[in-house]
Amino acid sequence: xxxxxxxxxxxPTGPTLLETxxxxxxxAGLERVVVVLGxxxxxxxxxxxSVHAEPVLAPDWEEGMGASLRAGLAHLDExxxxxxxxxxxxxVDLPDVGTRVYRRVLSAGRGAGxxxxxxxxxxxxxxxxxxxxxxxxxxxxxxxxxDRGARDHLAAHPPTPVECGDLAHGRDADTPDDLAPGxxx
Numbered sequence: 354x355x356x357x358x359x360x361x362x363x364x365p366t367g368p369t370l371l372e373t374x375x376x377x378x379x380x381a382g383l384e385r386v387v388v389v390l391g392x393x394x395x396x397x398x399x400x401x402x403s404v405h406a407e408p409v410l411a412p413d414w415e416e417g418m419g420a421s422l423r424a425g426l427a428h429l430d431e432x433x434x435x436x437x438x439x440x441x442x443x444x445v446d447l448p449d450v451g452t453r454v455y456r457r458v459l460s461a462g463r464g465a466g467x468x469x470x471x472x473x474x475x476x477x478x479x480x481x482x483x484x485x486x487x488x489x490x491x492x493x494x495x496x497x498x499x500d501r502g503a504r505d506h507l508a509a510h511p512p513t514p515v516e517c518g519d520l521a522h523g524r525d526a527d528t529p530d531d532l533a534p535g536x537x538x
Contacts, residue, residue: 355529357393358446360400363532370445370526371397375404381455383441387428389421390414418444419497426485426494438467440490442503443482448532449521450481458482461515470512475523483512 355361359371368376371388378386386406390397391414401408411424422442429440439462441455454473462469462484469486472479483503485493489510496505517523526532 357391357397358526359388359390359397360393361529361532363448369400370448371400372404374443374445374447375401375406377451378441378443378455379405380452381459383455383459385433387425389425389428391421416498417500418502419499422497422502423494426490426497430490437487439465439469439484439486441482441484444525446525446527447481447521447523448526450517450523451521453520454517454523455482457517457520458484458515461513462486465513470507470510471515472507472512473517473523474514475516475521476518477514477516478523479507479514480517480523483507 359369361370362368363370375386375388387409388401388406389409389411390401391411394410398408409424409428411421413420425442426440441459443450443455450473458471458473462471465486467487469484470489471484473482474480485503489506493503493506497503
């Protein structure tokens, strides 16, 4: 991408991927959005604050998404009231995943409490976002390594699939071409 994905602007005059993702999460009804930063954290922090989200630094971010997931879950565990039952985990490089996908996954988890595990699927293929009940946070943090994130935990504890293929393709953007209108990365 030529730099940290969170700071990429698909349209040079438009919002960054980070701003777009936070806006979509907030419109999905989330009361609190935590953004885990690594590369370019100094440059990204003011942007995170400007969109009314909480910046969290993953000091070992170079390890991969496992480090980011651990940092985010640790922050939530330390700063969240006990009545918070789950966290919705997503990525910034999912250009067509938006508010309707987030709402659908959140809705699928309603009433499941702290043990909820739900995951967006796209034509049957697992993707993001993932709704992680609080009962899973410690184990996910313990097993999240490298670019595997919560994969091992989700393999051992299969989440409820939430089909979202009618709303998005759910593939991540790895190149600027993947962000072009109508692109299918």
